[in-house]
Amino acid sequence: MDLTYTEEEEDFRARLREWLAKVLPGLPPKPAATDWPGRRAYDAAWQRMLYDAGYAGLHWPRDAGGQGATPTQHLIFLEETERAGAPYVGASFVGLLHAGPTIAAEGTAEQRARWLPPILRGDEIWCQGFSEPDAGSDLAALRTRAVRDGDTYVVSGAKIWTSHAEVADWCELLVRTDPAAPKHRGISWLAMPMDAPGVTVRPLRTLAGSTEFAEVFLDEVRVPVGNRVGAENDGWRVTMVTLSFERGTAFVGEVVACRRVLGALARTARANGRWDDAVLRRRLGRLSAEFAALWRLTQWNVSEAQGSGGVPGAGGSVFKLRYSHARQELYDAAAEVLGAGALDADHAWVADRLSSLSYTIAAGTSQIQQNIVAERILGLPKGR
Amino acid sequence: MTGPVDFQLTDDQRALRAGTRELLAGRFDRDRLRASVDDPALDRALWRELGAAGFFALRLPEEAGGVGLGLPEAALVFEEAGRALLPGPLVACQVLAGVVDGVATGEKIVGLCDGAGEPWLWEHPAACDELIVADGGAQGRTGGAFRSAPDRVVCAPMASVDPLTPLARLTDLPRGEPLPLDVPRLRREAALLTAAQQLGSAARTVEMAVGHAREREQFGVPVGSFQAVKHLCAQMLVRAEIARSAVYAAAVTESVLDVTGAKLLADEAAVRNARDCLQVHGGMGFTWEADVHLHLKRAWLRAECWGVASEAEELLAAALVD
Ligand SMILES: Cc1cc2nc3c(=O)[nH]c(=O)nc-3n(C[C@H](O)[C@H](O)[C@H](O)COP(=O)(O)OP(=O)(O)OC[C@H]3O[C@@H](n4cnc5c(N)ncnc54)[C@H](O)[C@@H]3O)c2cc1C
Numbered sequence: 077m078d079l080t081y082t083e084e085e086e087d088f089r090a091r092l093r094e095w096l097a098k099v100l101p102g103l104p105p106k107p108a109a110t111d112w113p114g115r116r117a118y119d120a121a122w123q124r125m126l127y128d129a130g131y132a133g134l135h136w137p138r139d140a141g142g143q144g145a146t147p148t149q150h151l152i153f154l155e156e157t158e159r160a161g162a163p164y165v166g167a168s169f170v171g172l173l174h175a176g177p178t179i180a181a182e183g184t185a186e187q188r189a190r191w192l193p194p195i196l197r198g199d200e201i202w203c204q205g206f207s208e209p210d211a212g213s214d215l216a217a218l219r220t221r222a223v224r225d226g227d228t229y230v231v232s233g234a235k236i237w238t239s240h241a242e243v244a245d246w247c248e249l250l251v252r253t254d255p256a257a258p259k260h261r262g263i264s265w266l267a268m269p270m271d272a273p274g275v276t277v278r279p280l281r282t283l284a285g286s287t288e289f290a291e292v293f294l295d296e297v298r299v300p301v302g303n304r305v306g307a308e309n310d311g312w313r314v315t316m317v318t319l320s321f322e323r324g325t326a327f328v329g330e331v332v333a334c335r336r337v338l339g340a341l342a343r344t345a346r347a348n349g350r351w352d353d354a355v356l357r358r359r360l361g362r363l364s365a366e367f368a369a370l371w372r373l374t375q376w377n378v379s380e381a382q383g384s385g386g387v388p389g390a391g392g393s394v395f396k397l398r399y400s401h402a403r404q405e406l407y408d409a410a411a412e413v414l415g416a417g418a419l420d421a422d423h424a425w426v427a428d429r430l431s432s433l434s435y436t437i438a439a440g441t442s443q444i445q446q447n448i449v450a451e452r453i454l455g456l457p458k459g460r
Numbered sequence: 461m462t463g464p465v466d467f468q469l470t471d472d473q474r475a476l477r478a479g480t481r482e483l484l485a486g487r488f489d490r491d492r493l494r495a496s497v498d499d500p501a502l503d504r505a506l507w508r509e510l511g512a513a514g515f516f517a518l519r520l521p522e523e524a525g526g527v528g529l530g531l532p533e534a535a536l537v538f539e540e541a542g543r544a545l546l547p548g549p550l551v552a553c554q555v556l557a558g559v560v561d562g563v564a565t566g567e568k569i570v571g572l573c574d575g576a577g578e579p580w581l582w583e584h585p586a587a588c589d590e591l592i593v594a595d596g597g598a599q600g601r602t603g604g605a606f607r608s609a610p611d612r613v614v615c616a617p618m619a620s621v622d623p624l625t626p627l628a629r630l631t632d633l634p635r636g637e638p639l640p641l642d643v644p645r646l647r648r649e650a651a652l653l654t655a656a657q658q659l660g661s662a663a664r665t666v667e668m669a670v671g672h673a674r675e676r677e678q679f680g681v682p683v684g685s686f687q688a689v690k691h692l693c694a695q696m697l698v699r700a701e702i703a704r705s706a707v708y709a710a711a712v713t714e715s716v717l718d719v720t721g722a723k724l725l726a727d728e729a730a731v732r733n734a735r736d737c738l739q740v741h742g743g744m745g746f747t748w749e750a751d752v753h754l755h756l757k758r759a760w761l762r763a764e765c766w767g768v769a770s771e772a773e774e775l776l777a778a779a780l781v782d
Contacts, residue, residue, distance in 0.1 A: 077467055077532045079712045342780035351781070354774075361773030364780055365706065365721030372467070372705035379467040394701050397694070443687075449697055450690035454670045459685025 511566020
């Protein structure tokens with residue numbers, strides 16, 4: 077058990093801080109939540125700045141165009157960028173955290189050369205086309221069909237809840253290539269260009285009012301067989317690699333952000349008099365312990381992954397269960413601090429309160445995470 | 461030069477934990493545990509064996525006959541003690557090993573009374589050769605420590621809710637011989653070691669619940685195949701693992717806030733896990749015969765020692781606006 081950083085790591089942190097202090101003041105103002113072209117441009121420009129400064133794909137392997145940084149350096153990066161108030165990964169999320177790492181791990185040299193550099197430079201945005209109207213928690217029940225026609229797949233079906241679909245160039249798409257096989261065995265992973273004929277995107281409004289995700293209809297879309305990553309019908313395994321990345325480190329920066337928000341909540345409460353309420357004070361005190369422990373759990377998971385070759389383990393489910401709940405508690409506490417001010421939809425905490433409601437659903441619901449913990453970690457029998 | 465941040469246990473730490481588990485499995489197995497329920501008088505021979513194994517001298521320097529290890533190692537050992545429900549003033553003897561002669565070796569047993577808030581409780585009064593009182597002072601953060609012979613201490617008996625921990629209530633705080641002790645530090649260490657025991661108990665009750673859920677069948681299947689049961693177990697693990705991260709980190713940093721947060725989360729994990737473990741056991745969980753109540757009652761007791769939830773939450777809240 078050692079929580080001290082090496083000289084090299086402290087050096088890395090110092091250089092990063094210096095760079096952030098230099099570039100952040102020059103950033104343009106954040107676009108409105110409803111301005112998707114503006115959001116894409118903003119997120120892509122930030123990614124480009126990271127790329128030019130040598131911080132893009134920090135934790136990706138060098139042969140994938142990354143910096144080959146240690147998980148600890150990656151953690152420092154997420155901690156420092158969040159602390160400095162740097163932009164969130166935003167529209168680059170799927171490229172950097174799901175599709176990219178999957179291609180890096182499972183793609184051919186040619187596929188890596190084609191898709192990874194534009195992700196790192198912020199030139200191409202990806203979305204994730206996994207969920208379908210009838211395949212959510214039971215993702216393997218997906219029905220979108222891909223029928224082979226020479227060296228192309230002809231894809232038909234419908235995807236739903238596809239985040240950033242409106243502005244994406246590529247979609248990491250799960251399709252059924254063998255309808256006769258058991259459901260986990262007949263799935264393949266394709267990179268589908270979003271501008272291909274037959275792709276229709278219909279944005280869906282979230283309860284927060286903006287269109288964060290969309291329905292994607294696929295009508296005989298032709299995707300080259302060369303766009304398949306991994307073997308035909310091996311897409312489920314390829315996908316599991318992606319999902320473990322998603323559950324592993326995706327929320328690290330947010331934990332740091334939550335600790336910052338908690339401090340701001342307490343100071344606001346003191347200024348507006350609600351601090352006199354011991355119940356509220358104690359609630360915030362407990363949350364402080366929660367987020368501190370979540371941060372330590374992240375360090376624990378990261379140093380465990382460091383020891384096991386980089387793929388985050390089932391510990392990610394333990395983290396996600398507690399974190400998603402704590403985040404919702406945090407913003408409920410924020411509403412208590414704001415009082416009737418919590419009815420002002422323009423308040424940043426109110427917007428975050430609304431978005432926090434998705435945390436126990438997206439990327440595997442809390443119920444599914446509990447099944448995973450019970451069955452895969454605790455070894456309880458599968459069943460109903 | 462240090463290595464990269466490595467929160468995992470070292471090989472030595474793993475060996476220490478395994479060794480402690482083995483020692484306790486051999487010397488304090490379930491039969492002994494149940495025998496102690498009937499007769500909670502401390503087993504002096506076992507105490508000396510713990511002493512010989514370095515249980516109390518763990519953090520004393522090697523020149524002083526100790527093992528020269530730190531708080532993280534002590535936390536691992538105490539986690540095992542909590543798992544096994546090992547009774548006795550373990551925390552007192554660990555934090556006072558260098559202060560009272562004979563404690564490090566297990567020859568003598570010392571009690572430690574927290575004078576910060578009433579009631580002033582004394583664990584295992586009949587077993588203690590001496591009693592140290594950590595005086596409250598304002599908020600219990602300052603104040604001194606005093607040593608008294610047990611026969612000088614005025615106390616009233618109290619029927620302890622925990623069958624394994626006899627208690628007495630001091631009717632007056634004896635200010636005997638003053639001791640040059642760093643009381644805030646003592647409190648911090650006591651809180652951390654108590655939290656480590658809570659962690660051990662919390663992790664143990666997950667195992668007990670999971671074990672029962674796999675064995676016990678209803679409707680023709682193990683009850684652990686029902687989601688309602690699975691999800692109870694999953695949340696138990698989450699609580700234990702959150703507490704583990706907090707306790708281990710606090711053992712390394714020794715900061716007041718980290719220790720306070722760790723105690724808060726470990727108390728919650730131990731108490732709530734014992735409750736859920738009881739639920740998973742059904743009617744069996746409500747019996748004297750099952751060990752579940754022993755975990756629950758000890759968890760309640762430890763939650764009252766060295767910082768209760770309300771104090772911890774207020775302290776952490778105050779730090780947010782500092
Ligand atoms: C903000 C947001 C963004 C998203 N972005 C994307 C994206 O970019 N790409 C993508 O592919 N998907 C995305 N999703 C979809 C997300 O992964 C699914 O919503 C999620 O997996 C749940 O599926 P579902 O909505 O069909 O709910 P259902 O699976 O229908 O679940 C309904 C309820 O039943 C419960 N339930 C279902 N099965 C079980 C079971 N076996 N045991 C116990 N309870 C069960 C669930 O927990 C839930 O409470 C996003 C979702 C949200 C909210």
